[in-house]
Amino acid sequence: MEKWNILLITADDMEGTTPGAFGGHRDATPRLDRLAAEGMVFTRAHVAVAVCQPSRSAIMTGLWPHRNGAEGFEPIQDHIPVLTELLGGAGYRTAIFGKVNHLQPVPRFGWDRVVEMKQLGLGRDPRRYAEAFASFLDESADAPWFAMVNAHDPHRPFHGAADVEAMFGEAADVIPQPSRVFRADDAGPVPGYLPDLPDVRIEYAQYLSSARRCDDVVRAVLDELDAAGHADRTLVIFLSDNGMAFPFSKANCYLQSTLTPLIVRWPGVVTPASEWVGLTSMLDLFPTMCEVAGVEPGSVDGSSLVPILTGTEDTPEAATIVTVFHETAAKRRYEMRCIHARGFGYIWNGWADGSEEYVAENMLGLTWKAMQDRADSDDAVRQRVEFYRTRAVHELYDLAKDPSCLENLADDPAHKGSLRACQSALLAWMATTEDPLLGRFEATVSLPSGV
Structure with a gap:
């Protein structure tokens, strides 16, 4: 039987309630909202840790940070298996687009294709993501593949912020505008854990604009998946690595710190526009992707979501x-x-x-x-x-x-x-x-x- 391709798309610092499908601004993420309508949304999904490198390391090992070695911005321990090793051994071609150095040590992952942030308009250019992803699909016509597509939005600096040029210099000129730019008066209310102050509203609007550009990247990548004729044989997973980079969110343990907008589209398997309201850990993604690919995950801290996605078992909701x-x-x-x-x-x-x-x-x-x-x-x-x-x-x-x-x-x-x-x-x-x-x-x- 032909193996499923796996497309894992991540946002950088997108809060779990930002997409419209998760209760956010109805115009912030139209393509993600459509993806949600095509698959299953997990309304109470949480990353293990609310900062990028350890969050991603936990996803790619299925282990808690104190058990894989990457508690902060450190490498995963040498004896810990990583997802791409297992998939590569099963004949999968693997690729990563952006956030390459946020999975360490990079050589351990054995990527067949590596596309760095600078090649992707500082991780913020939908056109460049589309071109790089299309090229990888052309090279992978005869083998199953796993692609990790990492948007660098809506990570700081936000679109329209004064620190964009200070951080990126002349390179900032390659970053395109989002398909919609929000203003303070049309961004909607700020999250409830922040005071409603004028500058907070301005910065929240900048954040939403960056979230929209992340959505533009998702649209560009999924369009290429459709154009290449791979969509019907591809499991698509979308999530964010942690909450937005505001006080009381990212780099903390509050509800909004770890809540992530998890969407899974599995053509012919997952019921479109379905929902799982139980507590879900992103440690579960590792054994899920292993099961879909037909490989053994080994000893991990998560449990496969396949029974929930397929509805083949009466899966109880996690109590904690x-x-x-x-x-x-x-x-x-x-x-x-x-x-x-x-x-x-x-x-x-x-x-x-x-x-x-x-x-x-x-x-x-x-x-x-x-x-x-x-x-x-x-x-x-x-x-x-x-x-x-x-x-x-x-x-x-x-x-x-x-x-x-x-x-x-x-x-x-x-x-x-x-x-x-x-x-x-x-x-x-x-x-x-x-x-x-x-x-x-x-x-x-x-x-x-x-x-």
């Missing part, structure tokens, strides 16, 4: 999901663990000692500065700014009532039972996965004996 954080792009360590259980989100901040201050790339640009400037005259904003810098060891949120994670209930006696249940579940996970911070976590919680 864990996400983690270790290290920023600047290699600052902020150990965090999060568990979603019984409608609550619990975060343990292993770094929060009252004096250590959080600093990350999500504090660049207009939004964080606007929050700092307003803090002098707005007590609510001041409290948010101060909390973001130092946090609390324990955070607990009622995700049904407070999805933006604004009210920390960890010290509320009325929620003591929920706090203990989440802590007990996280403790069990840390023990099972041999989390090296288990002892430190145990020292900060007070649980009944035997838990």
Whole structure:
């Protein structure tokens, strides 16, 4: 039987609720919304860790960062199998387009075709993605293939931001305009975890414009897939590596930090316009792609989504999901663990000692500065700014009532039972996965004996 091709498309820093199909702006991502109508959407899918290289390393190994070695911007350990090794051994041709150095060590992946960011208009030119992908398809007519197409949008610098030229210099001239540019007055409300300030609205509009250019890349690639006649034999997966690069999102463990807009189109297998509302980990993608390709995944931390996609088994919804954080792009360590259980989100901040201050790339640009400037005259904003810098060891949120994670209930006696249940579940996970911070976590919680 002919093997399925696999096309894995990733966005860079696109929040899980940005596409229209996931409740976002109805004009932000028309091609992704069409892809969602052609496949299955996962409305509660989460990446393992909300920063790009470790998130991608987890996807390509099916293992937690502390088990594959890539907790931050480090290479995957040599003894850990990676997806392309397994697929290559099964006769697949493999290619990567953009974000090449965000999977380390690069030689381990054995890509048959490598297209760097600079060849793709700094990872933001739909035409160049289309040309490079079409060339790869021409070379792969006689073999199954796996292609990882990585858009560099909507990563900072956003379209229209003052720092585009500062970051890219003259090379910025090769970056095309998005097919739609948003303004502050037509971008819609800012996410609920951010204050509604003029500069925040401006920057959110810039972000949406960049998200639209990511959608343009998706459109260009899928058009080439159709033109080459490969669409009917190709499993298409789309997701983002983490939330958007704003305060309280990327490089954290909040709901919006790890929620990803997962879409799977599997022609003739997945029911179009279908939906899975259960908690889903992106560690599940590795065994899923292995099963589709007919290779054994080995020992991994995820479980195949094939039963959900095919509807062949009565798959129960997961009761809990864990996400983690270790290290920023600047290699600052902020150990965090999060568990979603019984409608609550619990975060343990292993770094929060009252004096250590959080600093990350999500504090660049207009939004964080606007929050700092307003803090002098707005007590609510001041409290948010101060909390973001130092946090609390324990955070607990009622995700049904407070999805933006604004009210920390960890010290509320009325929620003591929920706090203990989440802590007990996280403790069990840390023990099972041999989390090296288990002892430190145990020292900060007070649980009944035997838990």
